[in-house]
Amino acid sequence: MDFLNKMERKFGRYAIPNLIIYLIGAYCIGFFLQYLSPTLLGYLNMQPYYVLHGQIWRIITWIFQPTDSNVFFLIIMMLFYFQLGRVLENTWGTFRFNVYIFGGILLTVVGSLLMYGVIYLIFGQASAYMASSLMGGIISTTYINMSIFLAFAAMYPDMQVMLYFIIPIKMKWMAWVYLAFIGYDLIRTFASIHAVLGTAMAWWVTIIMLVTILLSLLNFLIFYLSTKNLQRYTPHEVHRRRAYRASTGESRRGAKISKHKCAICGRTELDDPNLEFRFCSKCEGNYEYCQDHLFTHKHVHRS
Structure with missing residues (x-):
């Protein structure tokens, strides 16, 4: 927390307000590109092989990788995460929210490059190239969104939302539902790849997905493990500190x-x-x- 405070005093003026809007805008662009120009979208995804061969723009442009192919679910997702992002930015402040989002993006990039390097050293260039191609289709901001949701659930665990607009559920239980969906996606991916390419490739794809997920969510763990005094953000504590400042004549x-x-x-x-x-x-x-x-x-x- 002290480190973040120092960084905010020094670089806070460079923070991007309403960062969640730009992130959602990237989702929209990627969604339309997958129908209008899938070839162009293929030049934007995160493939470590091509990054190391000069296509460094992929380090940033992979955020255009669409998170959903259904326009209805895309709209719901955008509205949902817009609200979560705005609340987190207002609660933490613009600088901390920027650190959180860019931290997740950076960790995803670093992790994919490290994994490519490990596969290259163990299995050689051909396997590493194949793994790089698989990463291009897997790595997206889906799990950056997940980290936003987990952060919100940690801040407001007892807030109630309507799952699928029907089932009332608290955020803390919704977080477990999300984690269950991740496990289901891993199992489904393993089964589908196993049926087409065999056991060995299915395991590699599943491992790549698992590492990508963990690295995308690592910012959540780092942020909260390094921020021990989360009580300072609760309404009760914020109100108490402001009342104290007012009573001591700081205005x-x-x-x-x-x-x-x-x-x-x-x-x-x-x-x-x-x-x-x-x-x-x-x-x-x-x-x-x-x-x-x-x-x-x-x-x-x-x-």
Whole structure:
């Protein structure tokens, strides 16, 4: 946390606001490219063999790899992760959210290059080239999205969502559902590859997928293991610290005094006159939230 604080003071001004919008935009571009120009999309995916042979743009352009081929599910995914991304950015701050997303992208790239190198050293160039081609079809931002979801579930574990718009389920249980889907995808991939190419290739594809998943989610583990004091982000703690600063007279003299302040992001009507604020009837205490956090915050219970 101290390291992130120092980095934020030094480089925070370079952080990209609303980064989730750009990420979702990349999904859209990749979705249309797979129908309009699949050949062009093939030049953008992450294949370590071609990266090491001069096509360094693949280090970034693999984020265009589409995460879904169904436009209906793509729209649902974009709306869902747009909301999660905005809430996390408002909770952590723009710089930390940037670090989290770019960290996941960087770890995925580094991991794919390392895995290519290991296969090259053990099995030779032909096997490494085949593994590189497989990575091109496997590596996408699907598991970057997963890391966003896990981060949200860790911050708001008791928030309830509607699974498939029908089944009410808390975020902490939804996280386990997501992990179950990952296990199912691995088993299904192994079975389909085994039927076509045999056991050996099926194992290699499954291992590549597993390593890709773990590296994409490694940013989640690093971020939370290095951020021991997550309590500082809860509505109760944020409200307590702001109330303390107000009681000790830290507000500047002559500055305008706001009447409303969100207990999550700290925005007031002075920041945006169009913001609406409401008190939460389920929180124990005097907690007020803006329109973006009224239905997404974790309820405060003193008992």
